Amino acid sequence: MSKETVARALRQARSALILSHLNPDGDAVGSALGLMWALRQRGALARVVLADPVPPNLLFLPGAEEVERQVPPEGADIVVVLDSSSPDHVGEPFAEATARSNLVVNIDHHPTNGAFGDVNWIAPAYPAVAQMIYHLLPSLGVQPDEATATCLLTGLVTDTNGFSTPTTDSNLLRDAAELMDAGAPLPDIIQQAYLNRSLTQVRLWAQALQTLQWEDGIVWAVNTPEMRRAVGASERDSSDLSTFLLTIREARIAASFTLLDDGRVKVSLRAKPGYNVAEVAAQLGGGGHPPAAGATLDMPLEQAVQTVISALKAQVAATTPHAQLQLS
Numbered sequence: 001m002s003k004e005t006v007a008r009a010l011r012q013a014r015s016a017l018i019l020s021h022l023n024p025d026g027d028a029v030g031s032a033l034g035l036m037w038a039l040r041q042r043g044a045l046a047r048v049v050l051a052d053p054v055p056p057n058l059l060f061l062p063g064a065e066e067v068e069r070q071v072p073p074e075g076a077d078i079v080v081v082l083d084s085s086s087p088d089h090v091g092e093p094f095a096e097a098t099a100r101s102n103l104v105v106n107i108d109h110h111p112t113n114g115a116f117g118d119v120n121w122i123a124p125a126y127p128a129v130a131q132m133i134y135h136l137l138p139s140l141g142v143q144p145d146e147a148t149a150t151c152l153l154t155g156l157v158t159d160t161n162g163f164s165t166p167t168t169d170s171n172l173l174r175d176a177a178e179l180m181d182a183g184a185p186l187p188d189i190i191q192q193a194y195l196n197r198s199l200t201q202v203r204l205w206a207q208a209l210q211t212l213q214w215e216d217g218i219v220w221a222v223n224t225p226e227m228r229r230a231v232g233a234s235e236r237d238s239s240d241l242s243t244f245l246l247t248i249r250e251a252r253i254a255a256s257f258t259l260l261d262d263g264r265v266k267v268s269l270r271a272k273p274g275y276n277v278a279e280v281a282a283q284l285g286g287g288g289h290p291p292a293a294g295a296t297l298d299m300p301l302e303q304a305v306q307t308v309i310s311a312l313k314a315q316v317a318a319t320t321p322h323a324q325l326q327l328s
């Protein structure tokens with residue numbers, strides 16, 4: 001099944017509930033709201049339901065204030081699940097929404113997606129689900145307006161880490177330019193969605209960076225509930241730390257370990273071009289993309305660090321010199 005099957009299902013729906021993943025990021029919220037505006041332009045009823053709140057850096061998105069936390073009792077013709085590799089990734093709204101609709105449409109770019117929908121379009125070559133939504137618009141007969149364009153361009157910016165991932169190609173930049181022509185303010189989106197973090201988050205980084213370690217091209221740091229309490233931070237405030245660690249010149253792979261309040265360990269992995277952390281995450285029961293992946297481990301922190309770092313060392317050792325050349 002494919003893009004056209006998905007487009008047909010979207011065209012036929014008079015109402016849609018749009019879902020995305022827990023701890024939503026710019027691609028989750030941007031693609032969901034972009035699709036919401038596009039379906040509304042067609043005259044359909046469309047609503048976005050997310051298990052977790054829209055983070056502060058994405059509240060500028062048109063429609064962010066309309067995002068709901070609970071599935072409405074009346075349900076909808078279809079449920080559209082975006083950017084989520086499994087129903088677990090969506091959280092509670094999945095079961096409630098699918099019980100109140102006739103069809104599940106699954107649109108995703110995670111290679112680990114289990115094709116859990118009735119209709120699926122899984123395209124790992126796409127850097128962002130927001131770009132997949134943009135490519136659906138012609139089949140929906142929709143020209144993006146300013147709101148749609150702003151939401152979709154935000155997904156492109158955030159999932160490509162500010163147009164810096166190896167998946168950023170000239171086609172993506174052409175799409176970004178078209179979205180700008182449709183009214184999306186790129187510099188403003190980058191400032192709001194991307195170059196915008198709280199003082200609390202950086203204070204947590206300051207704590208975590210006290211634990212910084214570097215071995216064999218792998219950089220890592222740990223944060224604990226005590227550190228978060230000391231600065232008034234939440235688990236979510238640790239989310240970008242691995243991305244920041246990867247900016248270290250000596251890093252080929254970066255990992256951040258968050259000891260969660262429930263005792264499990266969330267591991268967040270990032271890799272320079274040529275390295276693949278999705279394989280390591282999958283070995284650990286998680287998933288993601290080659291340059292950005294993660295897993296949650298049910299083991300003591302020390303054991304989690306040892307397990308992950310030795311798997312990452314094996315990954316670096318197994319990576320061919322040709323791939324490593326790109327790092328220089």
Ligand code: 5GP
Pocket residue numbers: 085112239242267268269285286287288289292293294295296
């Ligand atoms: P992050 O490190 O920002 O939490 O996640 C990076 C990427 O890995 C995202 O695409 C995210 O969906 C994926 N990911 C993170 N943790 C998990 C996990 O536990 N399971 C799966 N399947 N994917 C994950």
Ligand code: MN
Pocket residue numbers: 027028083109127128129159
């Ligand atoms: Mn995504």
